[in-house]
Amino acid sequence: MDIQFKKGIIEVCVLSELDKEDTYGYKLVKNLSATLEVGESTIYTMLRRLTKEGSLDLYEKESSDGPTRKYYTLTGIGKEKKINLVSEWRSFNVKVNKLLGGYDE
Amino acid sequence: MNKQEFIVKLRSFLRVTTEDENSLVEEYEAFIDEAMANGEAEEDVIANLESPEEIATIANEELGIDSSKKFKDYVDDSFDSMKDGYEKVIDSDFMNNVSESIETALKGVGETLKGLDLSAKISKAMDKVGEELSRVKDINIDATFKDMAMKFDNSKVETFNFDQDELKIDIVDENDDALNVEVLGGTSNIVIKSLPTTLMHTITMDDDGVLKISVPISNIKYAERKRMRVYIPNSVTNLQLTGNVPFSIHDVESSIEVNVGDAPISVKDVEGESVVIRMGNGPLSVKDIDISSLEVELGIGPVSIKSVDGDKGDLTLGNGPLSVKDIDMSVFNINSGNGPITIKNVDGNKHNYSLGSGPITVKEIDLDELTITAKDGLMTMKDITVRKIAGDISGTVKTLKNIDAEEFELNK
Numbered sequence: 144m145d146i147q148f149k150k151g152i153i154e155v156c157v158l159s160e161l162d163k164e165d166t167y168g169y170k171l172v173k174n175l176s177a178t179l180e181v182g183e184s185t186i187y188t189m190l191r192r193l194t195k196e197g198s199l200d201l202y203e204k205e206s207s208d209g210p211t212r213k214y215y216t217l218t219g220i221g222k223e224k225k226i227n228l229v230s231e232w233r234s235f236n237v238k239v240n241k242l243l244g245g246y247d248e
Numbered sequence: 249m250n251k252q253e254f255i256v257k258l259r260s261f262l263r264v265t266t267e268d269e270n271s272l273v274e275e276y277e278a279f280i281d282e283a284m285a286n287g288e289a290e291e292d293v294i295a296n297l298e299s300p301e302e303i304a305t306i307a308n309e310e311l312g313i314d315s316s317k318k319f320k321d322y323v324d325d326s327f328d329s330m331k332d333g334y335e336k337v338i339d340s341d342f343m344n345n346v347s348e349s350i351e352t353a354l355k356g357v358g359e360t361l362k363g364l365d366l367s368a369k370i371s372k373a374m375d376k377v378g379e380e381l382s383r384v385k386d387i388n389i390d391a392t393f394k395d396m397a398m399k400f401d402n403s404k405v406e407t408f409n410f411d412q413d414e415l416k417i418d419i420v421d422e423n424d425d426a427l428n429v430e431v432l433g434g435t436s437n438i439v440i441k442s443l444p445t446t447l448m449h450t451i452t453m454d455d456d457g458v459l460k461i462s463v464p465i466s467n468i469k470y471a472e473r474k475r476m477r478v479y480i481p482n483s484v485t486n487l488q489l490t491g492n493v494p495f496s497i498h499d500v501e502s503s504i505e506v507n508v509g510d511a512p513i514s515v516k517d518v519e520g521e522s523v524v525i526r527m528g529n530g531p532l533s534v535k536d537i538d539i540s541s542l543e544v545e546l547g548i549g550p551v552s553i554k555s556v557d558g559d560k561g562d563l564t565l566g567n568g569p570l571s572v573k574d575i576d577m578s579v580f581n582i583n584s585g586n587g588p589i590t591i592k593n594v595d596g597n598k599h600n601y602s603l604g605s606g607p608i609t610v611k612e613i614d615l616d617e618l619t620i621t622a623k624d625g626l627m628t629m630k631d632i633t634v635r636k637i638a639g640d641i642s643g644t645v646k647t648l649k650n651i652d653a654e655e656f657e658l659n660k
Contacts, residue, residue: 167278168278168279169278169279169283182298182303182306183279184298188272188306188307188311190275191275191307192310194271195268213275213278
């Protein structure tokens, strides 16, 4: 799969996961890598970039079974970005499936 | 590869801003810690991660300072001041005394900085400067660096003085048996890297005044007896040290946290909220301390605690020798294994000493309440003034004299 295409998909998935619930890096990496073939470095650098661009924010939370964790949360910018990307992805997905003949709108 | 080695390697390959580097490293440290907390072995966790080179390749591409706009931002933020600094260097008298090759290298950096789009050249030039500077015995650089990352081969003596920014770094090679780092203040973030195969130190100070100094275990051999002397600016409120290099910390007005393995540690002349020292084995020397709380935990001494004023102290020691002298502490709990143990000239309110085998000497004590348990060995107690003394002495009492206690509940 083209690396840029894959990065785009992963970005949607990261934002969607964080839209469901705030979570910490380790858990996010485990969740995503269990479904997608993605290395942790791709996710961590993406989290860093999304944080720097204002789509994500960070806060610390005590853990009952380990050290204090850094939790990622979607900002307003991030929520808007996620909505746009999911919409683009669904639209794109429908069109591709139409072309492939496996799906009717 | 263990966690420490993995992080050292990762840092060495990263070509991103210091903030990005620290953020990524923190995430990887957290990942490894989480996996280990879930029962995975350290080596297995690291073996299942991408290699430091692979991670850095992805990160450098995504976040790297070489990429166009990010690099431009980086340059705008920090390289103007860096350029000023280098121009001063080039103009300064010291250049007359150093080799032509260094002058060429530094001018190369100056030229490169004029063309800000030549990012790769800057990177190469910086490496070149590092190589060249390593051949110089004594260099003074005046500069203003807010955020700086430089790489040096410290096979030779290197001295860098960033006086304007009040940062002074002296790195002396193993022949001189010392590494000196002086941070006088004003610098918000400093990372010093040497080649992965030699020595790497990470020094960072965040906006809240927390200064962290980390020296990896694997890169310093105890036998080399290197010692890190740290002079801390007043702007630091909390000093955190990790690593296995011997630390000598003195003249500090901040809280201190030391987490190290087996290494000689010396802490002297400290005024702050707290001093926390957790280490493998000593020797440990704590002297002339004025703080609220003292917490010391280590395996085997020798341990010397002298001239300490504070509200509360906790000392946990596997085995001595232990010497505690000239203490003014309201509450002090000492829990030590075998001696020899000496506790002398102590003032305070409520102290609790739980001691193993002797010989044990407790003398010149002035407290409200003293509870003392000693399991074995020769015990000497004298010149003790307390409202109440209690406890249990199982060993042989060699001397017990001048005990002035309103309530005497000591079993012996």
